[in-house]
Amino acid sequence: MSSRFQFNPLKIRTRFSYEKVPGDSQASSPFGAPLIKSWKHRNPLWANRLQRPRLSLARIITILIVSLLLASTLGTSIYRRNRWNDSPKGGEERKQYHWEHYPRLNGFFNGIRTLVPKEQWVPEQEYIQKSQSPNPEDNVKPKWPPASKEPTMDPIVFNPYPKWDSPAYLKNHEKVEACYLDEAEKINPPDIYAYPGIPQNMTLPFFGSYEELGMNDKVCFERFGRLGPYGYSYSREEGGLQMSDKSERNGQEAIWKTEPKVDYRNIDWGAAQKTCREKNKARFVEGVPAEPKEGEKAPPTKERTKRHAYILRTWTGYKYSDYQILTIRAMINELAIKSGGEYDVHFLLHVKDNSLPIWSSDEVYRKTIEDNLPKEFWGMATLWSEQQMRMYYPEPFPNNVYNHAKAPVHSVYRSAHFAMQWFSQVHPEYDFYWNWEMDLRFSGHYYEFNNRVGEWAKRQPRKGMWERATRYYIPALHGSWKNFTEMVEDEMYNSDEKPVWGPPKFENSGMLDSPPETEPPRSYLADNYEWGVGEDADLITFNPIFDPAKTNWVFRDDVSGYNLDLPEPPRRCAIITVSRLSKRLLDLMHIETYLMKHHMFPEMWPPSVAFHHGLKAVYAPHAVYFNHDWPLDVIDGTFNHPPKPTDSVFGWGEHNQLGNSFYYNAGFSSTWWRRWLGSREDDEGGTEAEEAGSGRLCIRPTLFHPVKYEKGAE
Structure with missing residues (x-):
C-alpha cells in the first residue's frame, strides 16, 4: 500500500480550529472563477453579489458559451449511448476519449461453464498482471474451451433472510408469520437460485465492495435461476411468460427439481402484500413485551421492525415489457412477501394529463390505473399530477438564481421530489422511503441488497461522513474501509477544507431550526468515530454526494427561495435521484418547501x-464495474481528485462514466x-456464442442504470 494512503499525524497542517463547530463558506459563482481556478480558492462574498444580475452582457455571453459546450457534451453522450464501439463503422471517425485507449475487459462475459469456488477465482485484472509477469509461476492459463457444456456446479436456493424462527431472533423480535401469494394460502412465494461460485477471471469491480456491505461475495446469478421462478422459463399455459425458448439452457432444469x-x-400482488402486512402487524408496533428473564421485575420490550415504502416512479403511457414485469415481481416477492411485510412496494404514477380530475372522481382514478398498469399490479398504485402539486405547494417560489432547464418549478423535471414529499405525508406509517426509477435493474436478491445497505449505513460514524461521501471507494487502491477512512x-x-460537524453555519435570512439531536455531543477532535454509530441514515445515495459549487454541473444554481443579496446557500448533490430517505428527512423537505418556499433541483x-440540518447522509459503496x-x-485522480472543475465527472467530465455500470x-x-x-450486442454474444463458448453469463449482484430497453435470446 502506497504511503500516501497511510495516516501520519506528523504531516498535519491545521488551518482552522476544530474546537469550533465549522461551517461551510463555499459560495462559488456558477460561471465565474471556479471554472479556471482551483476550488480551494474561495471567491470573496462580493464576487457573488456582482455576479447575481442575470441579464448582464457578460453573463449572457458566458451562458451562451456554456450552453454550446453543454449541447456538444450531451450530443456526445447520446451518440455514445447508442453507438459506442471502439471501432467506428462506415468510415466514420471521431476522437476517442482517453479511457478508451486502455485495454478492454471481457471477464464480464465468462459463463457458467467456467465457474470456480471463490477461493480459486482469479479476477481478470489480476490474471492480466500475472500473464505479463516475467515469473513463470505467475502465468496462470485458464482451461479453454470448457470441457463440458454443463455448468461446473449445481445452483442452490439463495436465502439472505434472518432465521425468523430461531431463538436468537425471537428473543428480541416478534414472530414472523408466513405469507402467501393467494388468499387461500396455497401458493408459496418462490425462491431464487444462485451458483455457489464465480466465473473464472470474472472482472473485479473498480468501485465498491461486496465484503464491506456485508453481502455474499461467493455467488453469481444467471437468468434461469434469477428470473425463472417469476415465469421467465416456462409456458404461458403453466402461468409463465415463456421467454426462454431460444436461450442457451444447459443445466437450467436443476431449479425445477425442487421449485x-x-x-x-x-x-x-396488491392483495397479497396487504394480507402479509396485516398478518405481521404486531412486528411493527412499539412496546410489545419480550420474554422475561429469570429474576427480572419488568421484561424489556421487543424491538419494533421498521417499515419501508419501496416506490417505483412511473407515469401514464409507460409500457411494461415482460422483462419489466419479471423485475417487479422479484421486487414484491423478495422485499414484501418473503420478509413478512417489512416493505410495501408502491407505484407512484404520474398522470401527465393535468385535466384529469383524479382527486375528485373515483371512477377516473380507477380507470387511469387500469389503463396504465398490468392487472396484477392494480392494487398498488397512487396517482399524482403536476396540477395537484401546484395546489399542494402553491407559488411563488421566489428569488431563483438560475433556471437552466427553463421549465416551470412544478414540472416533474425540476421537482420530482414534490410527489415523494407528498406521498410521505399521505403515508406517514413508514420509517424509510426508497426512491426507485423504472430503468434500474439488479442482478442479485433485492432483500439482501436493501437490507445490507441499510445496516452498513447504520454502522457508519458521523465523523468524516460528508468527506467520505464525496469520494468513490476503490478497494484495490484504498485497501480496507478503515484505511480509506x-x-x-x-x-x-x-487541505483548506473544514470538516463538517453538525449543521453548517452560513449567511441566510430565514432557515428552519434543525433537530436538536443533530448538534454534536462533543468536539470533532474529541470524537473517536463514535457519534452516529447505530443511528439509521436519513439519506443513502448510490453515487457520491458532492459539492456542486466546486463543479460545472449545469443545474447547480437552480436554487429558489433564499435571499439573493446573500451568497448562495451551501449545497450538496448526488447524481441520479435513486436513494433511501427517512421520514425525518422527507418531513423537513416538505416543511422547507411549503413554509419556507425553499427549492432546489x-x-x-x-x-x-x-446537509443544512445536520442529518446523517452516506454514499453506499456498491459494486460498479468498468x-x-x-x-x-x-x-x-479522474473520479476523486480532478485537477479543475471542468474535469469533474459530475459535469463536462461525465464522459468518463460512459464505460461503467451505474x-x-x-x-x-x-x-x-x-x-x-x-441478447447479441455489438455483434457479440447471443445464443450461438454462448453455446460455442462458456455458456450463459453468471454475474455477481450488480445495480445497473440506465437500462432503457431489454431483449434476450432471439
Whole structure:
C-alpha cells in the first residue's frame, strides 16, 4: 500500500480550529472563477453579489458559451449511448476519449461453464498482471474451451433472510408469520437460485465492495435461476411468460427439481402484500413485551421492525415489457412477501394529463390505473399530477438564481421530489422511503441488497461522513474501509477544507431550526468515530454526494427561495435521484418547501436539506464495474481528485462514466444487462456464442442504470 494512503499525524497542517463547530463558506459563482481556478480558492462574498444580475452582457455571453459546450457534451453522450464501439463503422471517425485507449475487459462475459469456488477465482485484472509477469509461476492459463457444456456446479436456493424462527431472533423480535401469494394460502412465494461460485477471471469491480456491505461475495446469478421462478422459463399455459425458448439452457432444469412453477395469471400482488402486512402487524408496533428473564421485575420490550415504502416512479403511457414485469415481481416477492411485510412496494404514477380530475372522481382514478398498469399490479398504485402539486405547494417560489432547464418549478423535471414529499405525508406509517426509477435493474436478491445497505449505513460514524461521501471507494487502491477512512481524514487535514460537524453555519435570512439531536455531543477532535454509530441514515445515495459549487454541473444554481443579496446557500448533490430517505428527512423537505418556499433541483434537494440540518447522509459503496482496465492512480485522480472543475465527472467530465455500470449516461450498463439476458450486442454474444463458448453469463449482484430497453435470446 502506497504511503500516501497511510495516516501520519506528523504531516498535519491545521488551518482552522476544530474546537469550533465549522461551517461551510463555499459560495462559488456558477460561471465565474471556479471554472479556471482551483476550488480551494474561495471567491470573496462580493464576487457573488456582482455576479447575481442575470441579464448582464457578460453573463449572457458566458451562458451562451456554456450552453454550446453543454449541447456538444450531451450530443456526445447520446451518440455514445447508442453507438459506442471502439471501432467506428462506415468510415466514420471521431476522437476517442482517453479511457478508451486502455485495454478492454471481457471477464464480464465468462459463463457458467467456467465457474470456480471463490477461493480459486482469479479476477481478470489480476490474471492480466500475472500473464505479463516475467515469473513463470505467475502465468496462470485458464482451461479453454470448457470441457463440458454443463455448468461446473449445481445452483442452490439463495436465502439472505434472518432465521425468523430461531431463538436468537425471537428473543428480541416478534414472530414472523408466513405469507402467501393467494388468499387461500396455497401458493408459496418462490425462491431464487444462485451458483455457489464465480466465473473464472470474472472482472473485479473498480468501485465498491461486496465484503464491506456485508453481502455474499461467493455467488453469481444467471437468468434461469434469477428470473425463472417469476415465469421467465416456462409456458404461458403453466402461468409463465415463456421467454426462454431460444436461450442457451444447459443445466437450467436443476431449479425445477425442487421449485414449483407459480401460475401468475391470477395473482393479485396488491392483495397479497396487504394480507402479509396485516398478518405481521404486531412486528411493527412499539412496546410489545419480550420474554422475561429469570429474576427480572419488568421484561424489556421487543424491538419494533421498521417499515419501508419501496416506490417505483412511473407515469401514464409507460409500457411494461415482460422483462419489466419479471423485475417487479422479484421486487414484491423478495422485499414484501418473503420478509413478512417489512416493505410495501408502491407505484407512484404520474398522470401527465393535468385535466384529469383524479382527486375528485373515483371512477377516473380507477380507470387511469387500469389503463396504465398490468392487472396484477392494480392494487398498488397512487396517482399524482403536476396540477395537484401546484395546489399542494402553491407559488411563488421566489428569488431563483438560475433556471437552466427553463421549465416551470412544478414540472416533474425540476421537482420530482414534490410527489415523494407528498406521498410521505399521505403515508406517514413508514420509517424509510426508497426512491426507485423504472430503468434500474439488479442482478442479485433485492432483500439482501436493501437490507445490507441499510445496516452498513447504520454502522457508519458521523465523523468524516460528508468527506467520505464525496469520494468513490476503490478497494484495490484504498485497501480496507478503515484505511480509506483514515486516508480521507488525512487529505482533509492537509487541505483548506473544514470538516463538517453538525449543521453548517452560513449567511441566510430565514432557515428552519434543525433537530436538536443533530448538534454534536462533543468536539470533532474529541470524537473517536463514535457519534452516529447505530443511528439509521436519513439519506443513502448510490453515487457520491458532492459539492456542486466546486463543479460545472449545469443545474447547480437552480436554487429558489433564499435571499439573493446573500451568497448562495451551501449545497450538496448526488447524481441520479435513486436513494433511501427517512421520514425525518422527507418531513423537513416538505416543511422547507411549503413554509419556507425553499427549492432546489431534484438531485440537489434531499442532500442539501440533509446537509443544512445536520442529518446523517452516506454514499453506499456498491459494486460498479468498468469495461476498460483503468490504471488505479488514473481512475482515482479522474473520479476523486480532478485537477479543475471542468474535469469533474459530475459535469463536462461525465464522459468518463460512459464505460461503467451505474451512472445516468452509462453506456456499458444496458449492453452488459442485455448480454446477461442472452441478447447479441455489438455483434457479440447471443445464443450461438454462448453455446460455442462458456455458456450463459453468471454475474455477481450488480445495480445497473440506465437500462432503457431489454431483449434476450432471439
